Amino acid sequence: MSERRRTDGAARREQREEVAKGGRGANSPFMPATVEHTYRYEGHSEIVTTRGLRALELSTSGPHSEHPFFFEGALTKPRLTALALRSLSKVVGSRFYAPPAMLQKILALADPVVTCSRGMLRFEGFSSCASTYVRVDLTPEAYKGEPRGLGTTNVDFNAEMRAALAVVRDGDQLHLSVGRSAVVLKSKNREVVERKVPLPTRWLKGFVEVQSFLSRMQPFCKVSGTEAMRFLRGLPRAKTSKHRYYVVSRGKSLRTSLTETSGVATTGLERLRALEDLAPLAHDLCVYGTEDGQASAWELDFGALRITVALSAEVWRGFSGEGQALTALARRETGPRLLAALRAQLAWDSALDLEGLARNVRAEEHEVADALRVLGTHGLVGYDQHSATFFHREMPFELEKLELLSPRLSAARALIAKDAVQSISGEEAMFCVRSRDVEHRVKLSANGEPLRCTCPWYAKHKTMRGPCKHMLAAQIHWESTRRDG
């Protein structure tokens, strides 16, 4: 085992050397490891008390206007909201897996983002290790007030504010503001707080790509809040990242198993601890999972608000590089037009109507769904598994700095450019892809879906993490051949 790990490490070293030789331009299949992002807040977020009224004032940063002001209103469930935001903050500040050579100093790299859309306030966060996604959805029942603007922005979550959230009780009156009005800003004369952080590419890509997983998830089971609390408390306190656990339904409760593969698969159950304090207050817990066991989502429903924690298949793997939308991305013939048309239709809706969108852009519903997944990888839409709909939000990061296409797809296009793909005569949808000193054989289905390849990557992951670069190259070749008649 150790030997195999070593050789993988050697492969990574080779890759790094290749990056060094080939540079990091747009044509390079490799991306920079980090992207410098600057948070610029108009002061720290805090809970302030004015004339006996407490208010949670969240400072905002970017993307389009400097300090957007999106919302002001009263919270109807102050304690619950405070606890949910604390849990979100806990996930964001956690690193469930630290690679051996990495120091803990890169904890809490990024702040959460908040989206103010029509009929919903959503707070989203992502753990430092990119393996856990968390979202708090505030429905209109959870607040009284109207949005002052629509959009997505970073919000500052600092230690002081987290401490203040800990003592919020249901009897308290608590106002929430996302951003501050220009008048308030001027009157308070706050000093701008600026923080530059190197956001890892895999973190950024994972944050946007998690939506592809959520959109593929199916509800697995629902248990009461009491059972959820007991299940979460009964989880092993030790780390469980080495083995795959299956969460299986046992009547009205849940239990973990290592052999009953019918359940929702996950590792690193300690990541669910963020929900433990909230479970006693929840109406129910709904568990979602993808069919191939690559991700799961755990949603505590409190009626007025919900908190969802999505876990990647393995703690060390994260959501990035999963290539869930690669096939859709590879098919470029209708892509750009459809994507542009769809993007124009997005209007900060908290639930995008697939049928209506399909009608408006004159496309099939499945094409629209595919295109929305692609927009998801661009950080333009999120997915709410509770209502099984996409929602509009635009990640407040400078994603254009990234080569958004996957390295695998870029590598596939490089293979096409080198004319390394050839159809094998006499065998239907069979291709020979020359990669360095070896020829890989790729088999596609009659409609161009990837079936198999002889490369080690496919041997290890099959198509669970999307197709390999050889398959993608064969798909592109197949598409172009078909198009050319």
Added chain:
Amino acid sequence: MDDALKEAIAAADLPACILLLGKLKPPLRRAVSSSAHASCKELKQRMASEAQEPGKGWEKYQARYLRLAAQLDAALLVAIATGSASELTKLAKRPLPKETAAALATTMPDWIGDAAELLVSVDPRHDHIARDLVRRGLSKRPTHDNYILGLCGDTRFGKHPFDADPELFEYEAWRMFEVEGGGESSLAARDKYTSREKSWTEAFLRHMRAGNLDRGRLIDATLDALARDFAPFRAGWFSRFHGELAVSAVEKAGRRDRYLHLLQSAVPATVSMAFATLQSIDATTPIAAGLLVAALHPVCLSRHKGIAVDAVKWLRGIGKREASSLTDVATALANALAHESVDVQKAAMDGLQECGAAVRTGELEQLIGERLEGIAPSLRKRAVDWLASATGAPGPARTAKRALVAVPAAPTKVRSSLLYQARAIIPISTQDELIDAFSSLLEEDGDPDEVERVFDGIARLGAERRVDFDARVGPLAKRARKLDKPHLYEPVLLTLIALARAWAAAKGAARASIEGSSLAAHMKEGHRPAHLPVLWRRVVALASQLDAGTTGVGLLSAPTHRGGLIAPDALVRRLIAHKQDAPNATDFCLALLRLATAGRPAALRGLEKINREGECFAALTYALGGKAKVGPTSALWAAACRARTPRITDPAVEKRHPHLGPDGATAASFCWNVKSRKSHGYTFHSLEVTVTPPLPSGAKVDPDLIATLRHLEVHAAEKSYARWLATLWPAGSESYFARAAPHLELNSSEWNDIAYYEALCAPFLQFGPMATLTLAMGLGAKEPSQSGMSADAAISAFDSQRLSGKELGLVMRDLRSTGFIKLKRWAAVLETVAGASPVASREVAIAIQTCLRGDPARAPRDEGALLSLLVELLAEHDAKLVDGAAREYVLGTKRARAFRPYMT
């Protein structure tokens, strides 16, 4: 850089450097900066080369090295004072001289206002320079946590920072209550390994007494820190420190609301401290019931049952004290019924009954009704009665308790049919499929059935050579070459690599390619896994077959069902169809050992019908239960008799082939005991298994005696190998577990052990004493995956009637008193098992009853949870405790009262 500055650096004269920097005109600084950087680089290189070649005299080397280090300090000082902010962050990655602040004060770069923040953000050890800059009024005070974490250093040696620098009391000392820290840099971590007099706790207290730190502010700062919900370990320091402050009753009363807030903390120690404080406040100045009930409400569901029980008890007291609060108290108590602990539920139920009829509301009844299913079976009847008395409806009729009746073990016929619960294996049919399967095996932790499937695929399809053969197997061959390293030590992977290379070799060169493989090198080693020769012989046979160009002849030993099983009729068919005169001995012996029990009579009839002669046919007839004359090949007949009756000695084979060792002609038998050893106040337990007949140490065993070979096997360090070993003789699992049990690690994480617990989950496994012992050990393992896998195995075994509670209980009885197993862990895992199905629940109850033996006065300390589980299981089944010895035992324990309802 001018000569004077160069000389100052060479002389490592830092004050001179600062003096010269002051004289340097701003336009020249840039040039000086580059020269200083170059000096830094050169000095670092020289230090590195010095370190590599320390030379002959250590003292001289040390002097040279220290000299270079001092010169580097001077060069760094000049580089920082003349450089830019980004250069500072690069240079600050190593320790900087304390004169850095003075140097910066001399040159006053335009970024000096942020210098302190920059320095500490790179390394907390620069905190002293940052402080110096702040005190000189040159930099803003850093907001970075590192500014404080740098201060929170090791205090075991030298003067304590508080004693050395009284200015710290103005700001830094208070900020220490706001920064959590992590790793070694926190107050909790530092004080854990520091003597009391040198600790931070003592330093704070000492300076408080000296009047340097305000006592009231310290109390408030501690409470503020506790409100921040730091991690429990780090929050613990603040609650302990709060205790050390000996807060007076007046001081506590003045901060009553803050303690009430702390009851909502996520840290149990903080809640505990706040709880105790509030109780003392309430004792002198009663707190309004409304406030207390609201604050205690979440505490009733605290993860720590002790605090939850105390909260429930306090709520009951409040209800008694203020009748007006009874409704709220009852609601809180009803909520507490959701707690998973029976003790909390019991206290809440007692409280609800104390509240009386006055508090009954529809809402409350609904709340209790919603929680009814989650209430412990021993209390559920009380809750039902409570609800029934509210509606006036009669409660459930009381029925007489019955004895728990164990489900009898399934008859052999049923057990045998379990073969078909194992999934059938579909052989590889094309070369492309073979390439796919082979490539996957090289990347994964080899599934043993898949390994055998690939072996069989090579035997049947490997010799086919199409025109594009080399291109097809090229990627596989390349991967195999890449993985083939001399220091790779994973028997199954080594074998697969050797086989892949042999397959991809030129026609006729397969055998030769194996000789040059890492597998061949390992075969020459003295200390090798016992079954490596088996793998070697199989690969050699396959390579020879490839060289001969033989196609269509599959392996006799290829399993037809998962778990390494071969359906008997399939083996008969294979042997009849075998083209060679005599099958490969290793292959055939292995095939015999893999024979499944189900379908043997029909297969035997089929074999007898064709009436073929030869030793192999005779051995197979014998293995299937027929009559045959024992032939001359000892390994063949040993395998045949082990397949025929795995756990019984065969006199006929024993007579012809004596002294083959355990599991030759003589069936091995096992006994175990736990040995205890005391060392430095700790007791260490170890399990010993002895086998009869014993295998002489250093004995050489023919690799074809596969069953006997198992007794020589070392504990398999690799999961893939351990899994493959289990499939060699599926019916002989006793020797497999006997060999593994003494090496299983119960109190720490030994990741490869999971393979042995996986073997317990095989649906056809017949639980003998060794398998049951391994299961009982697994149920008490600390590692969650190991105990979880054992729980799965127990559930499956109980539900399929392959194991009874009685059988498990007898092993548990012998283990219980040894101290080898933590009974609390057993209770927790058995509770999971019991919750899986009614059958499992009943069998667990029987297992616990069976293990309760001995003198109650000498009962293990952690037995309480096991007894509580038994009470709940008896209540769930509405059963009584009929096991006489167990009754006698529990009546002698402190829990006798809890068992009384189940005695009659």
